[in-house]
Amino acid sequence: MLGLIEATEEYNNQGALLGIDVAEDPELLAALRKMNPVQRQWVINKLTRPPIASRGSRAEMEKFFNELPQSIKDGLKKGELRLADATIYSIKPANSKTIKMFEPQDDKDVGLRNISNAKLPKNQAMLVSGIYMLAGVSADATKDKVTATEYKGLENFHAIANGEFTLTSNRKQIVPATGNAVFKTASYHTVPLGYYKLANPRLIQDDIQIEFTIELGSLDGIAAFSHIYVGLHGTITTP
Numbered sequence: 001m002l003g004l005i006e007a008t009e010e011y012n013n014q015g016a017l018l019g020i021d022v023a024e025d026p027e028l029l030a031a032l033r034k035m036n037p038v039q040r041q042w043v044i045n046k047l048t049r050p051p052i053a054s055r056g057s058r059a060e061m062e063k064f065f066n067e068l069p070q071s072i073k074d075g076l077k078k079g080e081l082r083l084a085d086a087t088i089y090s091i092k093p094a095n096s097k098t099i100k101m102f103e104p105q106d107d108k109d110v111g112l113r114n115i116s117n118a119k120l121p122k123n124q125a126m127l128v129s130g131i132y133m134l135a136g137v138s139a140d141a142t143k144d145k146v147t148a149t150e151y152k153g154l155e156n157f158h159a160i161a162n163g164e165f166t167l168t169s170n171r172k173q174i175v176p177a178t179g180n181a182v183f184k185t186a187s188y189h190t191v192p193l194g195y196y197k198l199a200n201p202r203l204i205q206d207d208i209q210i211e212f213t214i215e216l217g218s219l220d221g222i223a224a225f226s227h228i229y230v231g232l233h234g235t236i237t238t239p
Contacts, residue, residue, distance in 0.1 A: 060201045061127040061235040067203055072125055072237050081123060086236035088115055088126065090212075091146060094135065094160060094226040097219065101212040101230045111147030120206045125237050128174060129201045131167070132231035133183040134194040135160050137223045151229045153186045153194050160228065163216040167232075169209070174202040180214070201234065 032040050061083060065073070075081035090101045090113040102118035120126060134151035154161040161184055167175040175198070185191045204210060212230055216222075 060129055064127055064203045068125055068237070069205065072123055072206070075123060076237065081237045081239060083235050084238045085234075086126060086238070087132070087231040087233045088120070088210075088236075089113060089132075089229065089231040090115075091151075091227050091229050093141070094216070094222050094228050095219075097216045099214040099216070099228060101214065101228070102210045104209065109143070112143065115210075118210050119208060120204060120210075120236075122206050123237065123239075124206050126204045126232070127201050127234045127236075128167070128198065128204060128232045129234035130195055130197040131175070131183075132192070132194050132229065132233060133165070133180060133196070134229040136227055136229070138225045138227055141225055145225075146227055149227060151194075151227075154180060154183050155186050157222070157226070159216055159218050159220055159222050160214075160226075162218075163214055165212065165214045168211045169202075169204045174204070177215075195233070204232075 032043060035043065065076075068076075072081060076083075090106070091111075092099055092101050102113075102115070104117050106113055106116060106118055108114060108116040115121075133154065135154055135157040136149040136151040138145040138149040161180050163180050164177050165175070165180055166173070166177050182196045183194045185193060185195055191197070210232075212232075214228065214230075
């Protein structure tokens with residue numbers, strides 16, 4: 001029991017994570033009865049004290065514990081998995097009116113994308129709290145030049161800013177068609193460059209295809225070798 005408590009100390013919402021009612025769980029009560037009085041009181045204090053409120057996407061993730069697959073719930077309970085901040089990203093050329101940022105044939109490639117096959121690995125589920133979209137013009141189409149490109153806000157990429165995007169997972173909409181102008185944040189001092197905070201965060205399950213599609217109304221003014229960076233930011237379960 002002590003090991004279980006120590007393994008879950010990093011989670012503020014212990015009840016939701018462990019799935020137990022401290023006052024009624026028979027295993028817990030039996031374990032408490034076997035402890036000496038000092039140890040028993042320490043454990044009771046640990047379990048019943050008011051939790052410190054989580055912040056940011058971590059607090060949002062705690063609301064979705066019940067929606068996690070059982071294998072991930074079990075991993076969190078045992079301490080085999082934990083919560084971590086993460087950004088799932090991909091870079092693609094802006095050379096057509098329809099740009100699919102994550103595709104089944106994509107391989108993980110440092111500097112270009114950090115997932116393969118447009119899916120999260122097994123036992124990784126992610127709550128998408130916000131999205132980055134930036135753009136840049138590389139010297140040529142080689143990987144070295146693309147990954148060395150400075151990616152900036154969309155303020156000077158008008159055709160891209162005037163397009164729109166959608167985000168779906170398992171054919172369920174996470175973000176419906178939304179104008180890319182929401183990523184023009186250069187004049188906002190409290191928001192990262194190119195960052196759009198979701199008012200309604202959504203969970204992406206493991207091993208399910210992610211579809212992030214950008215639609216452009218025109219390619220006019222888009223320079224050769226222009227590329228788009230998209231990052232899905234939030235909290236992920238990880239070993």
